[in-house]
Amino acid sequence: MNGWALFGPELFVFGAALVFLALCLVKSPSPRRDFMVALSLAALVVVAGLAALKAQGTLFAEAYRVDLFSQVFKVLLALGLFLVICLCSRLNGVEARHHPEFYLLLFICTLAMMLLSSAVHLLSIYIALELSSYSLYVLVSLRRARQMAMEASLKFFLVGITASAVMLLGLALLYGATGAVTVHELARILPGAADRPLVQVGLMLTLCGFFFKLAVFPFHVWAPDVYQGAAHPATAFIATASKIGAVAVLVRLAAASEESGTYLAHALVALSILSMTVGNLAAIAQKDLKRMFAYSSIAQAGYVLIGILSMSPDGYAAAIFYCLALLVMKFTGFLVLVAVAFDGANIEIAELAGLHRRSPLLAMALMTSLFSLAGIPPTIGFTGKFLIFNAAIAQGHLPLVLIAMVNVVISLYYYLMVVKAAYLLEPALDPPPMQLPAAVNVLAVALVAFMVVFGVYPQAFIEMARFAAAALLK
Amino acid sequence: MEFSNFPYLTAILLSCVFGLLIILFLPDEKKQAIKQISAVFSGLTLVLSLVVFCTYDTGRAGLQFAERVTWVPSLGISYFNAADGFSLPMILLTGIVFFTGVLTMRELELRVKEFYALYFLLVTGVFGLFMSFDLFFIFIWYDVSLFPMYLLIAVWGSTRKEYGAMKLTLYLLAGSALILPAIIYLHVAAGGTSFDITALMRPGTFSPFQQKLAFLLLFIGFGILAGVWPFHTWSPVGHVAAPTAVSMVHAGVLMKIGAFGVLRVAIFLCPEGWKFWAPLMATLAVIGIVYGALAALSQTDLKFVVGYSSVSHMGIVGLGLSTLTVDGLNGAVFQMFAHGIMTALFFSAIGYIYDRTHTKMIPELGGLSRVMPKASGYFILAALTGIGVPCLASFWGELVVFIAAFKTYPVAGVSAVGALVIGALFMLRVVQRAFYGPMQAKFAHLADIPFHLGIPRMILAAVIVFFGLFPSVLFDVIDSAAVPFMRGLP
Numbered sequence: 019m020n021g022w023a024l025f026g027p028e029l030f031v032f033g034a035a036l037v038f039l040a041l042c043l044v045k046s047p048s049p050r051r052d053f054m055v056a057l058s059l060a061a062l063v064v065v066a067g068l069a070a071l072k073a074q075g076t077l078f079a080e081a082y083r084v085d086l087f088s089q090v091f092k093v094l095l096a097l098g099l100f101l102v103i104c105l106c107s108r109l110n111g112v113e114a115r116h117h118p119e120f121y122l123l124l125f126i127c128t129l130a131m132m133l134l135s136s137a138v139h140l141l142s143i144y145i146a147l148e149l150s151s152y153s154l155y156v157l158v159s160l161r162r163a164r165q166m167a168m169e170a171s172l173k174f175f176l177v178g179i180t181a182s183a184v185m186l187l188g189l190a191l192l193y194g195a196t197g198a199v200t201v202h203e204l205a206r207i208l209p210g211a212a213d214r215p216l217v218q219v220g221l222m223l224t225l226c227g228f229f230f231k232l233a234v235f236p237f238h239v240w241a242p243d244v245y246q247g248a249a250h251p252a253t254a255f256i257a258t259a260s261k262i263g264a265v266a267v268l269v270r271l272a273a274a275s276e277e278s279g280t281y282l283a284h285a286l287v288a289l290s291i292l293s294m295t296v297g298n299l300a301a302i303a304q305k306d307l308k309r310m311f312a313y314s315s316i317a318q319a320g321y322v323l324i325g326i327l328s329m330s331p332d333g334y335a336a337a338i339f340y341c342l343a344l345l346v347m348k349f350t351g352f353l354v355l356v357a358v359a360f361d362g363a364n365i366e367i368a369e370l371a372g373l374h375r376r377s378p379l380l381a382m383a384l385m386t387s388l389f390s391l392a393g394i395p396p397t398i399g400f401t402g403k404f405l406i407f408n409a410a411i412a413q414g415h416l417p418l419v420l421i422a423m424v425n426v427v428i429s430l431y432y433y434l435m436v437v438k439a440a441y442l443l444e445p446a447l448d449p450p451p452m453q454l455p456a457a458v459n460v461l462a463v464a465l466v467a468f469m470v471v472f473g474v475y476p477q478a479f480i481e482m483a484r485f486a487a488a489a490l491l492k
Numbered sequence: 493m494e495f496s497n498f499p500y501l502t503a504i505l506l507s508c509v510f511g512l513l514i515i516l517f518l519p520d521e522k523k524q525a526i527k528q529i530s531a532v533f534s535g536l537t538l539v540l541s542l543v544v545f546c547t548y549d550t551g552r553a554g555l556q557f558a559e560r561v562t563w564v565p566s567l568g569i570s571y572f573n574a575a576d577g578f579s580l581p582m583i584l585l586t587g588i589v590f591f592t593g594v595l596t597m598r599e600l601e602l603r604v605k606e607f608y609a610l611y612f613l614l615v616t617g618v619f620g621l622f623m624s625f626d627l628f629f630i631f632i633w634y635d636v637s638l639f640p641m642y643l644l645i646a647v648w649g650s651t652r653k654e655y656g657a658m659k660l661t662l663y664l665l666a667g668s669a670l671i672l673p674a675i676i677y678l679h680v681a682a683g684g685t686s687f688d689i690t691a692l693m694r695p696g697t698f699s700p701f702q703q704k705l706a707f708l709l710l711f712i713g714f715g716i717l718a719g720v721w722p723f724h725t726w727s728p729v730g731h732v733a734a735p736t737a738v739s740m741v742h743a744g745v746l747m748k749i750g751a752f753g754v755l756r757v758a759i760f761l762c763p764e765g766w767k768f769w770a771p772l773m774a775t776l777a778v779i780g781i782v783y784g785a786l787a788a789l790s791q792t793d794l795k796f797v798v799g800y801s802s803v804s805h806m807g808i809v810g811l812g813l814s815t816l817t818v819d820g821l822n823g824a825v826f827q828m829f830a831h832g833i834m835t836a837l838f839f840s841a842i843g844y845i846y847d848r849t850h851t852k853m854i855p856e857l858g859g860l861s862r863v864m865p866k867a868s869g870y871f872i873l874a875a876l877t878g879i880g881v882p883c884l885a886s887f888w889g890e891l892v893v894f895i896a897a898f899k900t901y902p903v904a905g906v907s908a909v910g911a912l913v914i915g916a917l918f919m920l921r922v923v924q925r926a927f928y929g930p931m932q933a934k935f936a937h938l939a940d941i942p943f944h945l946g947i948p949r950m951i952l953a954a955v956i957v958f959f960g961l962f963p964s965v966l967f968d969v970i971d972s973a974a975v976p977f978m979r980g981l982p
Contacts (some may be wrong), residue, residue: 239570337624374606383856394639394665395632407673408567416673423669430665434642437871442646442654474632484566 022103024075024084027092030066034059040123042140047114053106054120060100063128066386067096071383080200081241086489087338091135091266094342098284099128100261102251103348104461110362111249116160120193124255125162127153131263138201140224143267144455147185147227151264155161158248162362169177172245177240188223191216205274206347218281225271231264235292239317242300244313246364253308254352257315258345265341268326269334273490276329286327287418294320294425302432305366307355310432311348314391317429320342325372325406328421334487338404343402344401345392350387350465354380357458367436371443377452381440383462388433390469393426405480494972499559500544501533501623503585507536507557512612515605523604529593530608533561534594537619541587545580550968553976555625555690563628568679568686572679575621577973578821581829581966582622582745582752588955589744589836590615590947593737596840599847599945600735602647603798606647610640611737618745622752627675627687630757630961634671637746638664641730650846651793656733663726664717669715671753674706678761678961682707693760695980700764708763710758710936711773718750719806721780728787732852744836748828755821759813763908766816773814774897778904778911780807785915791953794845794852794871798838798923801878804915805831805886811908814894821974826966827889830959834877837888837952838858841870844945848938854922859931864940868927870949875923877956879916883955888963 022029037059043051071089076082102124112120130150133368137143150195155175159166161254195216198204211217230237275282297317304310325337358373359365374381390399403426407419473477512534518520518526543561548556549716555574563569575583593611600607617637626628638661645657680691681702692698698706716723727747731739783806791797805827843862844867848851861868877884880891890912897905941949959966 163711183543389639395635398636400632404672404676408676408680408684411673411676411686419673419676420669423673424666427662427665427669433660434661437642438646438654441643475563477566480564480566 023070024073024077026065026070026073028097028129029130031063031125032058034063035122035125035129036238038118038125042117042122043395044118047117049109049114049117051289052105052121053109053169053318054231055434056103056106056124057100059125060096060103060132064093064096064100067093078142078204079144082133082136083138084136087270087276087486088136090338090339090486091262091338092132093318094262094345095128095131095135095259098122098255098262098349102255102259104457105251105254105352105356106454107457108249108291108362109249110360111162111251112362113162120157120160120252123153123157127157127255128259133260134263136268140193140199140201144182144189147231148182149266150260151182151231151400156389157252157255157307158244160252161247161249162386164249166247167249169243173178173238174244174416178230182229182236184223185227188220188226191220192224195220201270201274204271208275209432212275221275221282222285228264228268228271229289232268232319232322233312233316233442234289234319235296235316238293238297238319241312241316242309245308246306250308250352250356250362253311254349254356257311257352261315261319262341262345265322265326265337269337269407269483270490273334274331278326283327283329286323286333287415290320290323290327291318291418291421292385293317294422297426298432301429304418304432305368306438307367307370308369309367310436314395314429314432315348317425318391320425321403321406321422324410324415324418328406328409328415331484331487331491332412332414333406333409334490335480335483336402336409338483339405341475342479343370343398346442346465346468347387347399349388349460351391351467353458353462353465354384354387357452366440368437368443370436371445372449373440375451376449377454379462380452380454381460383466385437386466387471388436390473392429392430392433393478396470398469398476399422399473401473401476411481445484499557500540501575504537504540504544504587504619505623507533507540508612508616509620509930512616514611515609515612518605522840523601526604526608527598527600530612531591534591534615538613539592539629541583543680544575545969546586548580548969549574550577552886552971553972554608554744562906567626568684568688570688572626572627572688573621574625577970578755578825579622580969581825582748583619585832586615586618586745588951589740589832589956590804591835592840592951593740594936596740596843596945597735597737603647605743605934607644607976611741613743613754614644618741618749622958625689626691627679627689627757628686631668631672631675632768634749634753635668637749638879640680641742645730645734645737646736649733650735650794651732651795651852652729653733656729660730663723667713667716667723667750671757674709674713675757677709678702678706689756689760691876694853695812696794698762698764700768703762703765704768705765707758707762707769710762711754711769713780714750714753714758715776715810715952715957716750716787717747718754718810719747719803720810721796721803721807722776722784724780724784724803727742727803728796731802731839731897732795733751734794736839736846737837739843739942740836743798743839744832746831747802747806751806751813751824751828754813754979755824759864760977769814770814771901774901774904777807777814778908780804780810781908782911785911785918788915789918790852794842794857794922794926795839797854797919798835798842801915802835804880804911805812807895808890810910811897811904812889813977815893815900816895816898817900818971818974818978819892820900821978822970823889823892823896825974827886827893827961827972829966830877830885830889830956833952833955833959834874837870837874837877837949837956840949840952841867841874844941845871848961849935854926857926857932858929861927862934862937863870863929866941866946872927873953873956877960879919880912883957883960885959885963888967
């Protein structure tokens with residue numbers, strides 16, 4: 019297949035970003051126009067991603083690999099972008115004159131994530147990762163509540179560049195020890211070199227860059243402040259789409275170092291347990307809804323790691339499936355958040371009081387997404403966790419799974435506190451029923467249906483994830 | 493896809509699901525319509541369960557009414573429903589308690605639509621669990637039947653409802669935190685190609701060590717829901733906090749899910765583990781019987797009395813399961829059924845009394861039988877059943893379990909019977925203090941149960957008496973599963 023077609027979705031996203039670059043130069047702000055343009059372009063990105071689903075080949079002197087694995091991730095990213103832009107119809111948290119920049123950064127970041135999911139050269143992985151990080155640093159700072167946003171952005175930046183520096187050091191060590199520059203060379207050389215400390219350290223440090231993206235302990239410290247400080251759609255993007263790219267590249271690296279995996283697996287087991295436990299325990303104490311989401315996503319990253327550290331095709335397939343599940347579940351939570359916090363300000367969990375009367379549909383959507391995040395059947399979150407645990411136990415990680423299940427119970431506590439706020443608490447002042455645009459209602463129904471239907475009958479997506487994982491190992 | 497004939501079991505599930513969907517699409521204000529729709533669909537499930545129960549062929553061992561649809565072939569998950577002698581009494585029990593529960597809640601005014609929607613969801617899970625022979629689906633149904641509980645108790649409950657709801661949900665989820673790894677562990681140990689219980693229960697599938705490990709996880713996991721001592725503390729608190737119909741389903745059916753899970757999953761798949769851990773099961777069961785009976789003595793809240801006596805009665809079920817005999821299994825399943833109907837009647841009677849007097853405190857009630865002879869009568873009938881009076885259903889279950897226990901664990905058997913006798917004495921004292929003695933003047937104007945509200949209680953009372961007089965109707969059904977199962981063990 020020729021190179022242009024292989025690179026199609028990326029080129030399309032790049033073109034869309036250029037459109038917004040041009041719109042940045044237009045003097046008169048027009049939020050409505052910007053939103054419609056962004057929405058239609060994002061829809062086209064999804065179409066482009068789907069059209070290129072079956073593409074296969076390599077580009078740029080084997081530095082860029084297009085296979086089913088990367089294409090599935092690109093579709094997920096496109097979907098994430100589209101959903102996040104759906105949240106932007108009233109972008110109250112960002113000043114109107116900054117809207118084109120906001121969309122520009124969203125598209126650039128998506129582009130970077132797409133590059134990340136296909137990159138197999140260590141340097142192109144690094145560059146793609148940095149591109150996505152830098153666009154997010156700026157994205158976070160674009161908020162009306164300037165003080166909070168700047169603080170969050172700075173914190174994000176400082177943790178981010180530290181993680182990058184560590185990662186660069188790891189890449190250098192890895193290169194010094196093995197001379198490998200692509201993931202495939204690594205996969206070839208690692209089995210023979212796995213017991214050398216230099217390789218182990220290099221590999222571990224390299225992964226730190228992705229742990230930062232995924233907010234895995236101990237690189238999670240940025241998450242609560244950034245989630246709280248960024249505008250709601252930006253937080254939604256960080257929570258959903260930006261995690262997907264990191265998972266893609268982590269899975270790729272894990273698959274490459276599978277043969278030498280014992281040390282790596284041990285380290286990942288420890289990180290996974292710490293992430294789940296720290297995230298879940300800290301989430302209990304949160305009052306701000308977005309901070310709660312931040313800690314919960316630290317814990318969710320721990321579950322994803324379990325799939326990756328199983329180092330088996332089933333484990334990778336489970337991680338891919340869980341990515342899809344996380345995308346939908348978290349997004350549903352943010353949909354409710356954006357609808358309730360109509361003025362773009364942060365809300366506390368207690369402010370959800372009376373939601374079941376103001377909008378029964380949103381209350382139900384919130385409850386489904388929270389139960390799904392907690393992993394209660396019949397939702398897609400349960401199916402994802404089930405696949406992950408299945409893969410882990412097949413590799414002999416029964417104690418780890420028991421610890422993860424204890425964490426599930428802990429997490430249920432704070433999810434139930436949110437459900438309680440939405441269903442039980444009555445607000446002091448009686449707020450009027452919410453006037454929601456029909457599109458939001460349709461979207462909420464679609465998301466709930468998606469979570470339940472594919473939780474009960476997940477066959478299609480399980481097959482997709484298995485094929486994607488198989489493509490990875492070819 | 494494979495259906496023996498008309499898929500009765502799926503029809504039961506579907507009538508719950510259709511009922512749920514119709515309720516969801518009715519507007520909030522149409523309370524009367526919602527209640528009628530609920531009654532119709534729950535009545536339909538009762539009729540279907542009766543049909544299944546009556547057309548079951550006790551002369552033929554093995555599964556009947558089997559329905560199987562491949563679900564996720566790559567993992568070996570199939571939608572596999574069937575009925576055997578163990579599950580049939582449970583299906584009938586669920587049908588009866590579901591229908592009577594709906595009728596009991598006719599006076600509900602608060603958030604009616606949500607209540608019935610969640611209630612239907614809960615019962616769908618319960619039915620599904622009793623029918624399913626696929627481990628994956630058993631786990632799904634288990635959780636489907638749990639998570640509506642939180643809202644049902646927290647919104648419509650009483651007496652520390654939020655605390656009770658949270659405690660119950662977390663305890664039961666902790667149970668599922670042990671069950672899920674155990675199920676996956678067994679699935680993987682058998683080669684990772686099947687979740688089908690009938691395939692996995694072939695002798696030699698699992699090594700003795702695997703069986704012991706998995707049995708322990710499953711026993712504790714399901715045991716939490718069955719109210720096994722020392723994991724029972726959620727149960728009295730939850731019963732007390734829950735609204736009437738939910739208490740009925742909860743104590744009547746949901747706790748049976750736990751015991752049934754131990755039987756269907758743990759004992760079926762891990763017979764070696766069963767033999768190994770049976771002494772532990774018996775010990776915990778007897779402690780539960782004695783502890784529950786003694787704790788019930790010191791309660792002043794009627795619902796707490798029933799809650800703790802439930803712990804005691806579920807101990808009898810556990811004791812039956814631990815004897816490793818046909819009689820033990822027969823008695824345990826019979827006791828599950830009888831206890832389910834009995835507690836439903838208990839809570840149904842208390843629910844009416846509480847609605848009228850606004851108290852459940854025994855000292856405040858005094859002499860209630862003169863004001864509400866019928867309501868008191870239902871409570872007293874349930875109390876007599878619990879004590880084990882002959883000609884009432886529970887008697888047979890307890891008798892058979894104790895005979896089996898005397899043979900296997902003489903000490904345990906004696907102490908359990910002793911506890912039951914003490915418990916009986918004090919249950920009679922509760923009856924005496926709450927329903928006899930001087931009448932409270934402030935309750936004198938209250939009306940007794942009118943006919944239309946009495947229907948569900950009459951049904952429950954009739955079932956208790958019927959199976960007390962004709963226990964063989966139920967024993968024949970259970971026996972048709974217990975005998976082949978025990979013979980098939982190595």
